[in-house]
Amino acid sequence: MAEFDLVIRGGTIATATDTFTSDIGIRDGRIAALALGLEGGFKTIDATGKFVLPGGIETHCHIAQESATGAMTADDYYSGSVSAAFGGNSTIVPFAAQHRGQTIKDVIRTYDDRAAPNSVLDYSYHLIVSDPTEEVLREELPMAFERGITSFKVFMTYDKMIVSDEHMLDILVTARENGALTMVHAENNALIKWMVDRLIARGYDAPKYHAVSHPASAEVEAIQRGIALASFVEAPLLFVHVSTDAGARAIAEARMNGQMIFGETCPQYMFLTADNLDIPGTEGTKFCCSPPLRDKATQDVLWRHLNAGTLQLYSSDHAPYRYDETGKLSNGPNPPFNKVANGMPGIELRAPLLFSEGVATGRISLNTFVALTASNAARLFGMSERKGSIAIGMDADIAIWDPEKKTQVTATGMHDNMDYTPFEGMELTGWPVTVLNRGNIIVDGGALKAERGAGQFIKRLPFDATGFLPTRAPEMTQATNFGAKLF
Numbered sequence: 316m317a318e319f320d321l322v323i324r325g326g327t328i329a330t331a332t333d334t335f336t337s338d339i340g341i342r343d344g345r346i347a348a349l350a351l352g353l354e355g356g357f358k359t360i361d362a363t364g365k366f367v368l369p370g371g372i373e374t375h376c377h378i379a380q381e382s383a384t385g386a387m388t389a390d391d392y393y394s395g396s397v398s399a400a401f402g403g404n405s406t407i408v409p410f411a412a413q414h415r416g417q418t419i420k421d422v423i424r425t426y427d428d429r430a431a432p433n434s435v436l437d438y439s440y441h442l443i444v445s446d447p448t449e450e451v452l453r454e455e456l457p458m459a460f461e462r463g464i465t466s467f468k469v470f471m472t473y474d475k476m477i478v479s480d481e482h483m484l485d486i487l488v489t490a491r492e493n494g495a496l497t498m499v500h501a502e503n504n505a506l507i508k509w510m511v512d513r514l515i516a517r518g519y520d521a522p523k524y525h526a527v528s529h530p531a532s533a534e535v536e537a538i539q540r541g542i543a544l545a546s547f548v549e550a551p552l553l554f555v556h557v558s559t560d561a562g563a564r565a566i567a568e569a570r571m572n573g574q575m576i577f578g579e580t581c582p583q584y585m586f587l588t589a590d591n592l593d594i595p596g597t598e599g600t601k602f603c604c605s606p607p608l609r610d611k612a613t614q615d616v617l618w619r620h621l622n623a624g625t626l627q628l629y630s631s632d633h634a635p636y637r638y639d640e641t642g643k644l645s646n647g648p649n650p651p652f653n654k655v656a657n658g659m660p661g662i663e664l665r666a667p668l669l670f671s672e673g674v675a676t677g678r679i680s681l682n683t684f685v686a687l688t689a690s691n692a693a694r695l696f697g698m699s700e701r702k703g704s705i706a707i708g709m710d711a712d713i714a715i716w717d718p719e720k721k722t723q724v725t726a727t728g729m730h731d732n733m734d735y736t737p738f739e740g741m742e743l744t745g746w747p748v749t750v751l752n753r754g755n756i757i758v759d760g761g762a763l764k765a766e767r768g769a770g771q772f773i774k775r776l777p778f779d780a781t782g783f784l785p786t787r788a789p790e791m792t793q794a795t796n797f798g799a800k801l802f
């Protein structure tokens with residue numbers, strides 16, 4: 316009998332810290348051996364000349380999710396996970412969205428029904444909380460955390476999703492007490508609404524004005540406020556889709572102060588600009604996302620924030636709304652910018668874009684690439700015991716990259732259910748040619764090998780606060796608030 320189910324031979328392995336040459340022996344879905352000259356594989360893969368990396372962990376994507384206005388994403392858990400797999404991912408963590416009036420229990424049941432029979436990759440969810448009632452805070456969220464869903468997102472904007480600053484404090488404390496990580500969409504709601512009204516009233520309703528209506532300062536103010544609230548109650552907070560230098564700098568400063576503050580950016584802010592919105596007709600709607608696309612100077616500085624560790628996560632924010640009446644044009648063929656579904660696809664291109672523009676050009680190291688596409692997400696979201704690295708005992712979640720492979724991006728080449736890609740025509744160097752999830756080959760040589768529903772739900776661990784300083788405000792601390800017990 317073969318000692319291993321699969322041996323990957325001769326590749327260059329990289330983790331977030333090390334690069335080395337080894338064979339990998341895989342048994343029962345896990346990495347069982349790392350050594351040179353491994354024999355005894357039931358199957359073998361020759362990875363000579365290839366990079367053997369931890370499978371990507373995509374932790375910001377919208378799959379089989381209704382927006383607050385009722386639009387359903389074009390991707391379900393099958394097409395979304397298949398597209399993620401072709402882009403080098405072994406795990407996905409989409410959102411399970413609570414809309415007002417829904418219980419968290421119902422939300423989780425709904426997403427379990429959507430994910431379990433369909434996902435080809437391992438998965439979990441972050442909850443989206445839009446209705447933080449007493450029951451949600453005291454009973455439902457703790458129940459979700461107990462089930463291993465240890466992160467959730469709130470919005471500081473959008474009338475149908477926004478949580479007040481008071482609610483934000485309640486939510487942060489609930490998360491802190493239960494070992495969960497709060498994620499936040501940080502934009503100042505009033506500033507955006509004021510700008511939208513002013514632009515529309517003056518007839519500036521073309522897609523390009525979407526970028527004007529969400530000023531950089533709206534993001535910066537909300538990030539600063541979020542940091543103030545989180546550190547007041549000493550709770551961890553992750554700012555998703557950071558799109559401004561000043562916002563990232565606020566995060567960097569908070570981290571320097573020892574606060575549990577984290578940041579994420581996305582390919583659209585690295586590889587596109589607001590000029591993409593400035594095209595005739597309604598095609599600019601393809602590039603409407605929030606926060607909006609910015610400028611070249613922001614692109615340049617985001618690379619520095621990724622290298623400096625200001626931003627630990629780089630995620631697609633895959634929000635697949637087609638360029639038709641089910642998505643971008645659901646409010647008619649010529650919608651004003653404020654009636655366009657927000658978001659763009661990118662789950663398959665996230666890692667290849669970063670590899671091509673980052674690793675192949677020398678802007679980031681291969682190890683930083685691994686950290687940004689897999690290891691940091693595993694650690695932040697309670698999965699690092701099993702996922703995000705290549706080491707004995709870990710799940711055999713592996714992406715084998717051909718660093719020389721040239722690909723021209725086309726919408727038809729993607730495996731999602733979309734009818735466009737915002738990155739159309741880009742020439743990429745490097746592509747993940749084989750992808751494994753728990754030792755099972757999911758994608759190989761351009762073909763899907765996985766069964767629908769093969770992915771498993773990942774029960775995640777609580778947020779790990781090791782290494783951060785106490786930041787609780789003196790007014791929240793009994794020694795300095797005349798003994799008031801406020802936690």
Ligand code: DUC
Binds near residue numbers: 556
């Ligand atoms: N926020 C997201 O994270 N994705 C799509 C739209 C949005 O506002």
Ligand code: ZN
Binds near residue numbers: 500555556605606
């Ligand atoms: Zn958001």
Ligand code: ZN
Binds near residue numbers: 375376634
């Ligand atoms: Zn998103």
